[in-house]
Amino acid sequence: MLRVGFEVHQQLATRKLFCNCESELVEAEPELKIVRRLRPTQSELGEIDRAALQEYMKGRHFVYQVPEEVSCLVEMDEEPPHEVNREAVEIALQVALLLNAQPVDEIHFMRKIVIDGSNTSGFQRTAIIALDGYIETSRGKVRIPTICLEEEAARKVGEGENKTIYRLDRLGIPLIEISTSPDITSPEEAREVALKIGEVLRATGRVRRGIGTIRQDINVSIEGGARVEIKGVQELNMIPKIIEGEVARQKRLIAIAGELKRRGVGEAQLKPSPVEVSDVFSSTQSKVVRRTLSRGGVVLAVKLPGFRGLIGGARDEPRLGSELAQYARVKAGVGGIFHSDELPAYGISAEEVGAVAERLGLGESDAFVLVAEARERAEKAIEAVVERARLALRGVPEETRMAQGDGSTRYMRPLPGAARMYPETDLPPFVVTQELVERLRANLPELYEEKISRFVEQYKLSEELAAQVVRSGRAELFEELVATGAKPRLVATTLTATLRELRREGCEVERLREQSFRELFSTLAKGKLTREAVPEVLRALCSSPELSVAQAMERLGLKGFSEEEVRSLARRVIEERSEFVRERGKGAAKPLMGVLMKELRGRVEGKVVMKILQEELRRFLGS
Amino acid sequence: MYRGEAEKVLAGAKVGERVRIVKGERSYEGVLMPRSELGDDRHVVIKLDSGYNIGVEISGARVERLSPAEPRKQAAFPEPEFSPAKPEVTILGTGGTIASKIDYVTGAVHPSFSTAEIINAVPELADIARIKARVLFNILSENMTPKHWRRIAEEVVKELNGSAWGVVVAHGTDTMSYTGAALAFMLKNLTKPVVLVGSQRSSDRPSSDAALNLIAATRVATSDLAEVVVVMHATSSDEACAVHRATKVRKMHSSRRDAFKSINAPPIGEVREEVKLFGSYRRRSEGEVYADTRLEERVALFKAYPGVDPELLEYCVDRYRGIVLEGTGLGHVPEQLFPAIERARDEGKAVVMTTSTLYGRVDMKVYSTGRRLLNLGVIPGEDMLPEVAYVKLMHVLAVAQDEEEVRSLMLRNLAGEITPRTLPDTFY
């Protein structure tokens, strides 16, 4: 039985949660930098995590880049938080109501201890906003037990030997966290839930857009497996593939555990005691091994009793070998390992494999792993491999994995335990009055589905076009432009199909300003620009969004013609062909139109030209 | 902690108990939390099993008591072992957040000040010195009084004349510089370091400045210095601490880690891995330290400002033996205060002028207002900080035999409070 749950994090498009800085990222590296350390604090019992303290004693530190345009003393942890941003709370409550959740009566911010440096304070401020919501899917209800409002963490921009570098621009941006129960039972339903939650968030019109502004973590478990959290899911369309991949991975691990049990393999047999086999490879063909040895590294081997045939597998199937390698990478920083199921290969010969097997006293059903690295690192890697092999005896370990672009996942870290949390005493509780809830409930934004139906009804758009406009996030702009008299279909296709086309060409359409669209449609309405020229103008604005439409047209040589200019041009054309015109009478309009449009195409709407031409013809013929 | 309506609804349920709050169709289950004294009596706070707190409005609510509070557990720390080769440093607790423990349930911060607790929290201290810690009292620094200064001075003397190489006084930051100045004037024949230290971020936070400040202070307490100093973060970064002479330091920011600045003089040292001392300072030597803890408490610190009501100063003249004026600019006050000042002088009371600019020296010879004040017998406070002049006047009034001696002591540098030369790089 597959069980999937979500954690969706969405940034809000307001100022920051606990100060008045703007929620914007800054690309240029700021001048101001501060260096901080985060010391593990005492637990409930007054104890200090010795491992964390040791890490601290080694001099682990954090460099914070402080972009002063979007961060102040609050982000620097040099000033207590200001009162919570009311606007952010109201948006979060709106989302809660749209998700059928019950707002809490009083919001209490907590400090959740995080000492990886991503928060200058060493904790993240977070509060439950609402409880017990749900979302309807085509397959039933998915429960949403909690909705939280919290501060976004600082942005990691670099890493060194003993330090991590963060930028404070992102720190403090309000973040809504929506957690579902593991009620989702199929990969497709998961995609639907993610899509719907995203739509609810965007329906508020108050969420940030663009890469990294929404993140979804997926929790996946199957019968006999374990809860695995997958982070870094960017593409909703990848969700089914990621889940299917995780299900296959867990099934394979369960099968391996079963087989190991049948073979009678126990933890005691798995010892992290490597044997050095560097001499076996003294004249190896493997480039990787040769390079390591020439730099003074070693080749270490470890026996994995009973693992033969269970580590490898087909390329496109989940393999235990990848898990071992990922452990070695994360815990020892080792690029790769070799295991006996895939050898001989990679320049390692059958003789070398035989020699290693002999050295380890390898039995019929045993496997081995080789690591070629500097000694200390190689030893660490072997330790990690054996640790992971031991976990294989028990099936699927609970862990956090990172989604890759291709839909596969990689081991990241063990599933974090419950973080220590205690009240944020610098902030008073926020009372959610009945009046506030009622006011918000009365002014809830239209959900996407409601808006689509209304657009079909009111603007006579096709269902498909209406949906595209609504999902584009420019529905508000659409309505504004239509209200000024622009044709709904034209506005809709410009805001969807035209922009889609430009994006495909590589234009950064996100940079376009709403003001540009306003100018564009008013220029169109005046007949100073033709529909055909719209993509060209928008293309120019994508690269120079600061230009006005008039400036862009001028740059493109699309300077609009005034009615007077068109009229005098029409007169000239008629004069020049006076005989022809007299001959054909009104019938000359069409051929003359062709001549005129050669000069005016893209600059004046054809209809306008025709109207003027006909007037001038009448005058000429009448005289 | 709960009062009024909330207390009624709770029907005897105590903080820490597991309760269920039923409100119509809804119910919330969790551990009953204390409520801030500022909170209303319309909400009850519970900690849900997720660890989050929420407040539940109580109208129509019924509280079921599920199980009693779990007893608070507390690990016992072994007495730390120190290398006998290390110098001994005594840490005296007076309050503040330098060493405290968080109650994760309530968020309340409690002082934690036994030697074992301090070494458990900051084990690096054991590499510097044999630590002996004890608490004198535990008060917010805004509640410090001259009585507390005396007590600290007496305890410091006891330690310094015993086996301690130096004493660290953990103190709240708000009035740390007053206590520092008081110790500087009261401790005589000082032969060892006395270091005041505090924190601007309480020690329950991973980002606290407490540990670094305490480590630096302990280093200074083993150094060659024999003065009263304040050791706090030098910048916003966790890299170095500055050593400030207690009579020249002032808290110049309400919240930053590097709030403490030496005014009209550079800091006298910096601590990274080691203590570096600059310029001239009093060096460690042998000999008994003693404390002259006499203080005349009838001294007022009076700020002059446009529109100030002279009645306020008249009141001070009625009541006090000494008045430190915080004047404007070079040391001026509005004319309407002159009669009160004149009366004070007629009655033989000491009036000392300092400046609200903090930076710079008073000079009352330049303008007529200043000259008139000098003629009235107002003592120019040189480049003394107003707070330091206030503490000094308390001390001087208690020890001087007559008006003339008061005047000469106030004009003389007793503990680094007056710098004869103001260097250009002391203003930023």
Ligand SMILES: [Zn+2]
């Ligand atoms: Zn800010």
